[in-house]
Amino acid sequence: MLRFAWRNLLHDRTRLLVSTGGVALAVLLIFFMGGVFAGSEEHAVAYMKNQPATLWLMQEGVENLHMSSSLLPADTLAQARQVEGVAEAAGLLYASGAVDLGAEQVYSYIFAVDEDAPFGHPWQMADGDPRPGLDEVVVDGDLAHRYGLGLGDTVNILGYELTIAGLSAETFGIATSITWVNKEALAVLMGIPAGAASYVLVQPASGAEVEMVAAGLREAVPEANVMTRRAFIASDQEMIRQMGADIIRAMTVVAYVVGMLVIGLTIYTATVERAREYAVLKAIGAHSGHLLRAVFAQAMASTGLGFIAGIILAYVAAALVGRLLPEMLVLIRPAEIVRQAPVLLLVTAVASLLPLARVLRLDPLVVFSGT
Amino acid sequence: MTVPIARRNLMHEKGRLALSVAGIAAALALILLLLGFRSGIYATLTAFVDNLGADLIVAQSGVQGMFASDSAVPRDLHDEAVAAAGAREAGHIVVADIIFTAGETKTPVLLVGYEPDTPFGAPWNLGAGRAVTADDEILLDTWLAQRADIAVGDRIEVLGRTFQVVGLTRETTSWMSPYIFVSLEAATTALHLNNVVSYHLLRLPAMADPDQAIATIEATLSGVDALTPEEVAAADRRVLATVMDTPLNVMIVIGAVIGVAVIGLTAYTAIVDGRREYGVLKAVGASGRHLTWLVLRETAYRALFGFLLGVGLANLFAALIMAVWPQFTIVIHPGTVVRAGALALLMTAVAAWLPVRRLHGIDPALVFKE
Numbered sequence: 069m070l071r072f073a074w075r076n077l078l079h080d081r082t083r084l085l086v087s088t089g090g091v092a093l094a095v096l097l098i099f100f101m102g103g104v105f106a107g108s109e110e111h112a113v114a115y116m117k118n119q120p121a122t123l124w125l126m127q128e129g130v131e132n133l134h135m136s137s138s139l140l141p142a143d144t145l146a147q148a149r150q151v152e153g154v155a156e157a158a159g160l161l162y163a164s165g166a167v168d169l170g171a172e173q174v175y176s177y178i179f180a181v182d183e184d185a186p187f188g189h190p191w192q193m194a195d196g197d198p199r200p201g202l203d204e205v206v207v208d209g210d211l212a213h214r215y216g217l218g219l220g221d222t223v224n225i226l227g228y229e230l231t232i233a234g235l236s237a238e239t240f241g242i243a244t245s246i247t248w249v250n251k252e253a254l255a256v257l258m259g260i261p262a263g264a265a266s267y268v269l270v271q272p273a274s275g276a277e278v279e280m281v282a283a284g285l286r287e288a289v290p291e292a293n294v295m296t297r298r299a300f301i302a303s304d305q306e307m308i309r310q311m312g313a314d315i316i317r318a319m320t321v322v323a324y325v326v327g328m329l330v331i332g333l334t335i336y337t338a339t340v341e342r343a344r345e346y347a348v349l350k351a352i353g354a355h356s357g358h359l360l361r362a363v364f365a366q367a368m369a370s371t372g373l374g375f376i377a378g379i380i381l382a383y384v385a386a387a388l389v390g391r392l393l394p395e396m397l398v399l400i401r402p403a404e405i406v407r408q409a410p411v412l413l414l415v416t417a418v419a420s421l422l423p424l425a426r427v428l429r430l431d432p433l434v435v436f437s438g439t
Numbered sequence: 440m441t442v443p444i445a446r447r448n449l450m451h452e453k454g455r456l457a458l459s460v461a462g463i464a465a466a467l468a469l470i471l472l473l474l475g476f477r478s479g480i481y482a483t484l485t486a487f488v489d490n491l492g493a494d495l496i497v498a499q500s501g502v503q504g505m506f507a508s509d510s511a512v513p514r515d516l517h518d519e520a521v522a523a524a525g526a527r528e529a530g531h532i533v534v535a536d537i538i539f540t541a542g543e544t545k546t547p548v549l550l551v552g553y554e555p556d557t558p559f560g561a562p563w564n565l566g567a568g569r570a571v572t573a574d575d576e577i578l579l580d581t582w583l584a585q586r587a588d589i590a591v592g593d594r595i596e597v598l599g600r601t602f603q604v605v606g607l608t609r610e611t612t613s614w615m616s617p618y619i620f621v622s623l624e625a626a627t628t629a630l631h632l633n634n635v636v637s638y639h640l641l642r643l644p645a646m647a648d649p650d651q652a653i654a655t656i657e658a659t660l661s662g663v664d665a666l667t668p669e670e671v672a673a674a675d676r677r678v679l680a681t682v683m684d685t686p687l688n689v690m691i692v693i694g695a696v697i698g699v700a701v702i703g704l705t706a707y708t709a710i711v712d713g714r715r716e717y718g719v720l721k722a723v724g725a726s727g728r729h730l731t732w733l734v735l736r737e738t739a740y741r742a743l744f745g746f747l748l749g750v751g752l753a754n755l756f757a758a759l760i761m762a763v764w765p766q767f768t769i770v771i772h773p774g775t776v777v778r779a780g781a782l783a784l785l786m787t788a789v790a791a792w793l794p795v796r797r798l799h800g801i802d803p804a805l806v807f808k809e
Binding site: 319329 | 767
C-alpha cells in the first residue's frame with residue numbers, strides 16, 4: 069500500500085514539485101520569520117558579548133540595554149573601582165538615536181567611553197581609529213559602505229557634525245547598529261555631568277569570586293542594579309523574544325493554513341485522479357483502513373519532502389540575505405526545526421481529511437459501470 | 440450558441456475548486472496581513488505626536504523625531520521659547536524609552552512625563568480611572584496592564600520608584616512601545632535628569648505663521664530645532680522604515696512567491712486533469728490561442744474568487760489577531776487591497792505559464808486512443 073501511495077505521488081512529477089514547493093515556501097516563511105527575531109536577539113547583545121567585563125552596573129530598576137534609559141551618578145565609577153576584587157572598570161554612556169547620513173537616518177545605539185578606558189571600545193575595526201576625538205565618530209564599515217561614506221566623511225548626530233575617524237566591523241544591525249562617539253562630547257549633548265555613566269562595566273581580578281565582587285558593588289553603590297554579563301544578556305534576549313513571540317505566532321498560523329491548503333489540494337487531486345484504482349482495490353477486498361493509510365502516506369510524503377526542502381531553502385535564504393543585507397542576521401535554530409515538525413504533522417493530518425472522506429465514500433461498483 | 444467551457448470546467452469538481460480558491464485566498468490574505476501589519480505599526484507609532492495638542496515642538500538640535508530619540512533641552516529655555524514664538528500656551532514633556540517589567544514579562548514602553556495642569560502630553564483617551572494628579576501616580580496602557588495583570592489601584596515599580604496605577608489609557612497600544620504616563624516631576628526624578636526636558640511644546644495664536652515662529656526660535660535660541668508635529672511624525676516614520684521595511688519586504692516577497700505557487704498548482708492540476716477534454720477541443724479544431732485563452736480565463740476566475748475571499752479572510756484574521764493580541768494594529772487600506780489585486784493579477788499571469796505550455800503539448804489523438 070505504501071508503494072501504491074508513492075507511485076500515486078510520483079505519477080505527476082510536476083504537480084508533486086509544485087505542491088512540495090508550496091509547502092516548502094510556507095515552511096520557509098515560518099523559519100525565516102523566527103530567524104529574523106533570533107538574529108535580532110544576537111545583534112542586540114553583540115556589544116555585551118564582546119566586552120570582557122563580567123559585571124554591569126546600571127540604574128536601579130533597569131535590567132536592559134536595548135530600548136532602555138539608565139543614568140548613574142558621576143561618582144559611581146570611582147566607587148566601583150574601590151571595591152575589593154575589582155581589577156578594572158569603565159563608565160559607558162549610552163544614547164539611542166538616529167545617525168543622519170545625509171541620504172537617510174539610521175537608528176543606532178550610540179556608545180561612548182573614556183579614551184583611556186580599558187574596554188568598551190569597538191572590538192573589531194575595519195579601518196581607522198577606534199577612539200574618536202571630540203568631533204569624531206566611529207561607524208560600522210558595512211553601514212558606511214552602504215551609503216557611500218568613508219574615513220573623513222561627516223555624519224550628523226544630535227545636531228553635531230562629526231567626522232568619521234574609524235570604521236568598525238560586526239556592528240551593523242537592523243535597529244541595533246553601533247556607533248561610538250567621544251564621551252565628553254556625548255555628555256554635553258545629553259546635558260549631564262562629564263563623569264556620569266549610563267552603565268559601569270566591571271572586570272573582577274583574576275581569581276576573585278564574581279558573586280563576592282558583585283555583593284561588594286551592591287554595598288558600595290546601593291542605588292545601582294548589579295548584574296552579571298550573562299544575566300544582562302539573557303534579560304535583553306528575553307525581552308526581544310517576548311516582543312517577537314506574538315507576531316511570530318500570528319503569522320505562523322496563517323502560513324500553516326496556506327501550507328495545509330496546498331497539501332490538501334495536492335492529495336485531494338491525486339485521490340480524485342486515482343478514484344478508479346481506489347475503487348478497484350475496494351472491489352477486490354481492500355479495507356478502508358488500507359486505503360486511508362495510502363492517502364495519509366501520500367500526504368506525509370508530500371509534506372516531508374516540502375519540510376526538508378523548506379529547511380534547505382531557509383538556510384539558503386538566510387545565507388543569501390546575510391550576504392546582500394549585512395545588517396540582517398537570520399538565525400535558523402535547529403531546536404525550532406524540531407519544535408515545528410510535530411505541528412506540521414498535525415497540519416498534514418487535518419489537510420488529509422477531505423481526501424480521506426472522498427476515499428471512504430467511493431463506491432466499488434464504479435469499477436463495473438465503466439465510468 | 441457558445442458553451443461556457445471555462446465555467447463548467449471550474450464547477451466540475453467543486454471540492455477541488457473550493458480547495459484551490461481557499462489556497463489562493465490564504466496566500467493573498469497572508470500578503471494583505473503583512474502589508475496591514477506594516478501600516479498599523481506606522482499608524483500607532485505617531486499616535487502620541489498626533490494627539491500632542493501642540494503647534495510647535497522644540498527639540499534638541501539634530502533631533503527630528505520622538506521615536507528612538509534622546510532629546511535634551513534646558514528647562515529654563517521656556518520663557519525665551521515662548522517669547523520667540525509668540526506662543527499663547529507652552530508646556531514641557533519628558534519622553535524616554537524604558538523597559539516595563541512585571542513578573543516575567545518585559546515590554547519596551549515609552550515613558551511620558553507631562554504636566555497635568557497643561558493641555559500638552561496627556562493621554563487623549565482614558566479607558567478607566569482618572570488622570571494623574573500627584574508625583575507617585577501612573578497611567579498604563581490598557582493592553583499593557585492586562586498583559587501584566589495589573590488593575591487600577593495597584594502599586595507598581597518603575598525605574599526603582601513606586602507608583603500607584605490611577606488609570607488605564609486607550610489608543611496607546613503599540614507593538615513597538617506602548618505608552619505610560621507619569622507627572623513631569625516624577626519622570627525627571629526617575630530618569631535622574633537635572634533641569635532638562637525632552638521637548639518644549641508651544642501653542643501659537645490663531646493667525647500666527649508657524650514657519651515664521653520656527654525661524655525666529657532657531658535664530659534666537661542656540662542648540663534647538665523647532666518642528667511641527669507633522670514633521671516629527673514624518674521623521675519617526677522614516678526611522679521606522681529603516682528598521683522594519685527590510686524584513687517585512689522580504690516576507691512579503693516570500694508570500695507573493697507562495698501565492699504564485701498556489702495559483703500555478705491549481706491551474707496546472709486543472710489542465711492535467713482535463714487533458715482529455717482539451718484533446719477533444721483540439722481534435723475538433725480549437726486553436727492554440729483559443730485554448731490558451733480558456734486556461735487564462737479559468738485561472739483568472741480562480742484568482743478572482745481567491746482574491747475576493749482573500750480580502751474577506753484578511754479582514755477576518757486581522758480582527759481575530761487584534762482581539763487576541765491587542766498590541767497589534769492591522770490596517771488594511773483600500774489602496775492596499777488594490778495593490779494586492781494588481782499583485783494577484785501578476786501572480787496569475789506568471790502562474791499560468793506552465794499550464795499553458797503543458798496545454799500546447801497535448802496530443803488530440805489521445806481522444807481516440809481509449
